[in-house]
Amino acid sequence: MSPGACTLFPLFSILIIITSTCTATRDTISSGHPLAGHDKLVSDNGKFAVGFFDTTGNTTAPRWYLGIWFNAVSKLTPVWVANRESPLAGCASLELMISGDGNLVILNRSDRSILWSSRVNTPTKKTIAVLLNSGNLALSDAANSSIVFWESFSHMTDTFLPGAKLGWSKVTGLTHRIMSNRNTLDLSPGVYSAGPLANTTNRGFFLVWNYSEEYWSTGPWNGHYFRFSNMPEVLPADLFTVEFVSNDQEEYFTYRLKDDSTITRYVLDTSGQAKHMIWNEVWSNWLVFNVQPAAQCDVYAVCGPFTICIDDVLPFCNCMDGFSIMSPQDWELGDRTGGCKRNVPLNCGSYQSING
Ligand SMILES: *[C@@H]1O[C@H](CO)[C@@H](O)[C@H](O)[C@H]1NC(C)=O
Ligand SMILES: *[C@@H]1O[C@H](CO)[C@@H](O)[C@H](O)[C@H]1NC(C)=O
Ligand SMILES: *[C@@H]1O[C@H](CO)[C@@H](O)[C@H](O)[C@H]1NC(C)=O
Ligand SMILES: *[C@@H]1O[C@H](CO)[C@@H](O)[C@H](O)[C@H]1NC(C)=O
Ligand SMILES: *[C@@H]1O[C@H](CO)[C@@H](O)[C@H](O)[C@H]1NC(C)=O
Numbered sequence: 150m151s152p153g154a155c156t157l158f159p160l161f162s163i164l165i166i167i168t169s170t171c172t173a174t175r176d177t178i179s180s181g182h183p184l185a186g187h188d189k190l191v192s193d194n195g196k197f198a199v200g201f202f203d204t205t206g207n208t209t210a211p212r213w214y215l216g217i218w219f220n221a222v223s224k225l226t227p228v229w230v231a232n233r234e235s236p237l238a239g240c241a242s243l244e245l246m247i248s249g250d251g252n253l254v255i256l257n258r259s260d261r262s263i264l265w266s267s268r269v270n271t272p273t274k275k276t277i278a279v280l281l282n283s284g285n286l287a288l289s290d291a292a293n294s295s296i297v298f299w300e301s302f303s304h305m306t307d308t309f310l311p312g313a314k315l316g317w318s319k320v321t322g323l324t325h326r327i328m329s330n331r332n333t334l335d336l337s338p339g340v341y342s343a344g345p346l347a348n349t350t351n352r353g354f355f356l357v358w359n360y361s362e363e364y365w366s367t368g369p370w371n372g373h374y375f376r377f378s379n380m381p382e383v384l385p386a387d388l389f390t391v392e393f394v395s396n397d398q399e400e401y402f403t404y405r406l407k408d409d410s411t412i413t414r415y416v417l418d419t420s421g422q423a424k425h426m427i428w429n430e431v432w433s434n435w436l437v438f439n440v441q442p443a444a445q446c447d448v449y450a451v452c453g454p455f456t457i458c459i460d461d462v463l464p465f466c467n468c469m470d471g472f473s474i475m476s477p478q479d480w481e482l483g484d485r486t487g488g489c490k491r492n493v494p495l496n497c498g499s500y501q502s503i504n505g
Contacts, residue, residue: 192220193282197280200245213239215255243258251298285300329421354367356417468489
């Protein structure tokens with residue numbers, strides 16, 4: 150990994166300490182005060198940062214994303230991405246700014262093109278964007294920040310952070326769910342999603358393949374403080390409080406950290422497993438304290454066609470005899486849903502196959 154000119158993310162935590170004491174950080178973008186491509190905003194509590202990052206470390210074919218990550222975690226761990234489906238070729242001439250119409254946009258200063266926008270109609274053009282202590286990036290009225298026009302928590306990617314809502318609107322029918330990344334370099338949506346089902350009496354949340362096949366669920370909310378019937382342990386009571394809210398407007402689950410200095414994330418992995426993790430500073434690593442479904446092979450279609458999935462063996466996906474991996478590159482990056490292909494194609498209807 151060779152850091153490019155605008156690589157933001159320091160590889161060692163010592164660098165974080167240096168950068169955070171040498172540069173004055175801010176948490177707000179306002180009209181006339183954009184965020185430059187090489188810079189970052191940091192939430193007031195220092196927990197989250199927003200800026201541009203590259204997932205590849207490959208200067209000839211980089212993938213730059215605008216996203217939010219844990220500022221104090223020494224492994225780049227994005228919790229939200231703006232341009233999930235359209236990575237950028239660089240960040241040198243980019244700015245995150247408030248545009249003339251009040252939206253939060255990514256501007257290429259070189260050719261004045263808008264590469265991403267929050268795309269909302271704001272009644273006032275005087276807006277500000279603030280990275281809140283919860284990791285939510287909120288676009289609000291500059292005169293009154295409690296009037297929010299757009300927020301990253303309403304456009305979650307693969308991570309459900311404490312304070313966000315996993316649910317649906319009874320007014321619009323829109324569901325707030327999370328979707329897995331395709332792989333570790335390509336953060337576009339994969340085939341797995343997690344969220345409640347709109348208009349169901351079964352009030353839990355579901356892991357779903359390709360919007361159609363449910364392969365795991367929390368079981369219904371049983372009305373108690375923090376429990377689902379299938380997973381009493383998913384949100385340990387000593388770490389979180391959990392709430393289920395149902396009113397005329399919306400129905401959602403949310404949860405909160407009891408101690409805000411704890412660093413945790415609930416993420417729907419590329420492999421289709423939902424993982425709840427906590428950052429361990431001593432080990433400089435994420436520890437998984439809950440994973441569902443517990444067996445990797447219980448994830449629907451995780452290995453793709455013509456494969457055998459064996460939980461106790463690594464790698465757990467293997468091609469059936471006579472088949473080989475369809476896309477070794479995707480496979481390597483953790484996306485095995487493409488499966489395997491026949492080594493010798495069948496020539497159906499041909500002379501050979503009739504005799505063979
Ligand atoms: C960088 O990307 C190019 C184009 O996809 C590829 O040919 C090259 O092997 C990559 N380099 C590294 C170090 O991965
Ligand atoms: C910004 O625009 C310049 C000029 O058109 C272009 O060369 C560059 O690749 C653009 N940057 C991004 C990140 O799209
Ligand atoms: C800001 O907006 C909120 C929500 O609309 C409102 O309740 C509050 O009174 C406003 N505050 C001020 C100072 O205008
Ligand atoms: C939910 O179901 C009710 C009753 O079946 C129906 O009237 C309503 O339109 C549905 N809402 C959505 C958002 O699908
Ligand atoms: C996912 O579903 C869509 C439409 O329901 C279908 O066209 C597509 O082939 C499915 N994807 C896979 C990988 O089977």
